[in-house]
Amino acid sequence: MLQTIQIIAILQGLFLLLILIRQKKEFKPVNFWLLIGLIISIIGYSIGDDDYNLFVKDAHWFFFYDLLFITFFFLFIKYQYSDKKTFDKKDLVYFIPYLIFAIFEIFENIFFEENAITTIFLRIPIMIAISYYLFNTIYITYKKAEKKWVLYFLIPYTFIFLVEKIADIVYQQHDSIPFIESYGIIGLSVLLFYIIIFNFITHPKSILPKPKMEKYKSSNLKKDTIELQKQRILDLFEKEKIFKNKEIKVNDVAKQLGISRQQLSEILNLHLGGNFQDLLNKYRVEEFINALQDEKFKNYTLLGIAFEVGFSSKTSFYTCFKKEKGMTPNAFKKNLEKKDENFQ
Numbered sequence: 001m002l003q004t005i006q007i008i009a010i011l012q013g014l015f016l017l018l019i020l021i022r023q024k025k026e027f028k029p030v031n032f033w034l035l036i037g038l039i040i041s042i043i044g045y046s047i048g049d050d051d052y053n054l055f056v057k058d059a060h061w062f063f064f065y066d067l068l069f070i071t072f073f074f075l076f077i078k079y080q081y082s083d084k085k086t087f088d089k090k091d092l093v094y095f096i097p098y099l100i101f102a103i104f105e106i107f108e109n110i111f112f113e114e115n116a117i118t119t120i121f122l123r124i125p126i127m128i129a130i131s132y133y134l135f136n137t138i139y140i141t142y143k144k145a146e147k148k149w150v151l152y153f154l155i156p157y158t159f160i161f162l163v164e165k166i167a168d169i170v171y172q173q174h175d176s177i178p179f180i181e182s183y184g185i186i187g188l189s190v191l192l193f194y195i196i197i198f199n200f201i202t203h204p205k206s207i208l209p210k211p212k213m214e215k216y217k218s219s220n221l222k223k224d225t226i227e228l229q230k231q232r233i234l235d236l237f238e239k240e241k242i243f244k245n246k247e248i249k250v251n252d253v254a255k256q257l258g259i260s261r262q263q264l265s266e267i268l269n270l271h272l273g274g275n276f277q278d279l280l281n282k283y284r285v286e287e288f289i290n291a292l293q294d295e296k297f298k299n300y301t302l303l304g305i306a307f308e309v310g311f312s313s314k315t316s317f318y319t320c321f322k323k324e325k326g327m328t329p330n331a332f333k334k335n336l337e338k339k340d341e342n343f344q
Helices: 001-021 029-047 066-078 089-110 117-145 153-169 179-201 223-238 250-257 261-271 276-292 302-308 314-325 329-343
Strands: none
Touching: 001 029, 029 179, 029 250, 066 117, 066 329, 089 117, 089 250, 089 261, 117 153, 117 261, 117 302, 153 179, 153 250, 223 261, 223 276, 223 302, 250 261, 261 276, 276 302, 276 329, 302 329
8 A cells, every 4th residue: 555655656746847847947946946856855755765665675775854855845935935036055054954864864774773862962953943844834834825735735744743753752763653654744745746736737826936037138228328217207297297198108208208118118117116107197196186285176076186187087096096095085085174174
């Protein structure tokens, strides 16, 4: 039965590797390689060591430990919700508990047997460190993940890990509960691979984020040109009030300034904090607020004023206003009226 579970885990892992490698260029490199490391380490664990080796009976290869794929899993989730584009070399420190444990296992097998001292000074600190990885991974997933598929693997695995490691410490013997280590962990690995494959097909972004496109990488705009065009754009909005024109388009402004649409978009996004539509909406909202306090618009409805300042529909007006001010136009007007009453 165990061999069947091992074979299923290995085949699923290899199938997943094939899918990922074929689409490698579509994903952020750091996330991609951490997931590859996770999958390979689980495949290695599923092949087994000690009494569970699938191909070589009683072989002990010293590096197929669950500590390795837990570390990869922790780093994979850590980078999943990070803006980092490359692997931070400082994060290699997280592999130290696994390396210490692997080295200790080699020496233990060759030179000495485990005792109470090695348990206190080695196994307990390593168990605490790896437990931190597991609980931190659960916390990050619970707080930040939109799709919480990881928890279906992590929560039961964390329970199994703690039970097994505590038993190892109590009995001062590695693999003290072989049933949990073999059927439990490898069985959960099968579940994990299945969940990853399913989500990779249905919600690929929940597995690996797409790399953000580097906009304007080939820009040839000089600093002086950028400053000049910034001021000209602001003049168009603040002095000429082009936002009142409901039909105004980004191409019209680019033509008026004598620059390309791409250059205009670059200046707007990188140096004025938003795209063309964002800037239009911002100025329209501010003009609407000014109009509310102008006697000229005393008899206008809110929607009538909105149309005067450039909005073309009730929906876009209410949506943009609430986005800019955090409240509806009606609520904003009432607040203004209360302030005026208090002032009087």
